[in-house]
Amino acid sequence: MDDAVITDAALAARDGDRAAAARFVELTQQQVWRLLVHLADHGVAADLAQETYERAFGSLRRFRAEAPARTWLLAIARRVAADHLRRRARRPVDPAPIQDGDEPLTGTRPGDVAEGIALRLAVDALPPDRREAFVLTQMLGLGYAEAAVVAGCPIGTVRSRVARARADLVEALGAGAENPEAVSREP
Amino acid sequence: MSRDADRRRLGVVGNSDDPARDLTSMGTLDCAACREELSAELDGEADPARRPAVLTHLGACPACTHWREQAAVVTRLTRTAPAEAGPDLVARVLPAAPRPRRRRLAARVALVAVGVAQIVLGALSLIGVAGHGGTMLGGADMAHMSHETAAWNLALGAAFVAGAYWTRHLAGLLPALGAFIVVLGVLSGLDLAAGRVEPDRVATHAVLLLGFALALVVSRTGPARGPSPAPRALAEPEAGPEPGPATAPPAPASRDHLGPVARDRPARREAA
Numbered sequence A: 001m002d003d004a005v006i007t008d009a010a011l012a013a014r015d016g017d018r019a020a021a022a023r024f025v026e027l028t029q030q031q032v033w034r035l036l037v038h039l040a041d042h043g044v045a046a047d048l049a050q051e052t053y054e055r056a057f058g059s060l061r062r063f064r065a066e067a068p069a070r071t072w073l074l075a076i077a078r079r080v081a082a083d084h085l086r087r088r089a090r091r092p093v094d095p096a097p098i099q100d101g102d103e104p105l106t107g108t109r110p111g112d113v114a115e116g117i118a119l120r121l122a123v124d125a126l127p128p129d130r131r132e133a134f135v136l137t138q139m140l141g142l143g144y145a146e147a148a149v150v151a152g153c154p155i156g157t158v159r160s161r162v163a164r165a166r167a168d169l170v171e172a173l174g175a176g177a178e179n180p181e182a183v184s185r186e187p
Numbered sequence B: 001m002s003r004d005a006d007r008r009r010l011g012v013v014g015n016s017d018d019p020a021r022d023l024t025s026m027g028t029l030d031c032a033a034c035r036e037e038l039s040a041e042l043d044g045e046a047d048p049a050r051r052p053a054v055l056t057h058l059g060a061c062p063a064c065t066h067w068r069e070q071a072a073v074v075t076r077l078t079r080t081a082p083a084e085a086g087p088d089l090v091a092r093v094l095p096a097a098p099r100p101r102r103r104r105l106a107a108r109v110a111l112v113a114v115g116v117a118q119i120v121l122g123a124l125s126l127i128g129v130a131g132h133g134g135t136m137l138g139g140a141d142m143a144h145m146s147h148e149t150a151a152w153n154l155a156l157g158a159a160f161v162a163g164a165y166w167t168r169h170l171a172g173l174l175p176a177l178g179a180f181i182v183v184l185g186v187l188s189g190l191d192l193a194a195g196r197v198e199p200d201r202v203a204t205h206a207v208l209l210l211g212f213a214l215a216l217v218v219s220r221t222g223p224a225r226g227p228s229p230a231p232r233a234l235a236e237p238e239a240g241p242e243p244g245p246a247t248a249p250p251a252p253a254s255r256d257h258l259g260p261v262a263r264d265r266p267a268r269r270e271a272a
């Protein structure tokens, strides 16, 4: 993902270039959607993504490319998700937290698909701060510095949140079961 | 080891301001700090200065060595997981994209000029008929009929000038103005054919037509559904984590068609 190309498209879109606006959306929409799927939930991600772009276009006039446009956009998406969660006044997404005794979903379906599902459930069960840091850096591929800008926190915080998210996932997924001792769960 | 002990060692329990930072200065790391380094290493964000301490710790701590392998597996799994494709939103969001500014600005300036021309025409016709008296027509003196016409012309001129400035009102002007132009056009054609009017008098109506066209351009190129710039959306990304409910009312759902006030905001910024 080329940040410079995205930022150029945003600047051209700011000055009324509709084709550039379309390009800006095309280049970023998968990441915006993916972030929103994990920060909010799958069912509303498309609507929230639309709201993200509408907000972004509404404030594009003031965009001065001080930060890359992608970072700027993802920060808006993050606020859209936060507003959504506040509006709905509901718990953060917490779909079927993987509990002790739950046989991992790897048993039900073989291969990558099952692993992918188990991973997604485990990611969605992370505490919100860690999930955000993990999704930004691992699924969207942002550097720690960029993720810190999007999340509005120091880089060191991103660093430790990612590490803790990893620890949670290691525990939840029981990855590398060759060493049962390290991933053992209490009865 | 017990799970609780493991969680404590991972730093899962307790605050992030852990004492591990102090330990690093002594060249040693606790498990939580070591795993944070291992995690950063997986992302290419490791601190080279801590590398020796990490290696020292790994040499003495099989649990962290194993954690590194597991974390690598999870990381690989994450990065190779097939990404579900989201919907294509281009068509849905493009109407909210900023409109070309220069063309719109030019149309607004031209609309002011047309409005002024219309006012001048109205004023001239007013002066032209001043002092005339004459035949009654349908209960009104011809002079009064001319006054009515002049009043119309002046009003439309004023509407063009005002609409060029307060662009949100332009759209409301269009239906009445359009109907007026159609009727006037038909009647002018009939009058021309019957020789009841001179062509140059009819030509002055072209100003109206031009004003209508410009008003159409200005109102059509305005922000379609002006997402009212939510205060938070305008803030710099560095502005911090999500605000408390007290400081930030939820942004209005901008999918809805917004009222004229919100629509006008970008236009006013433009005019400024």
Ligand SMILES: [Zn+2]
Pocket: B030, B031, B034, B057, B061, B063, B064
């Ligand atoms: Zn250790």
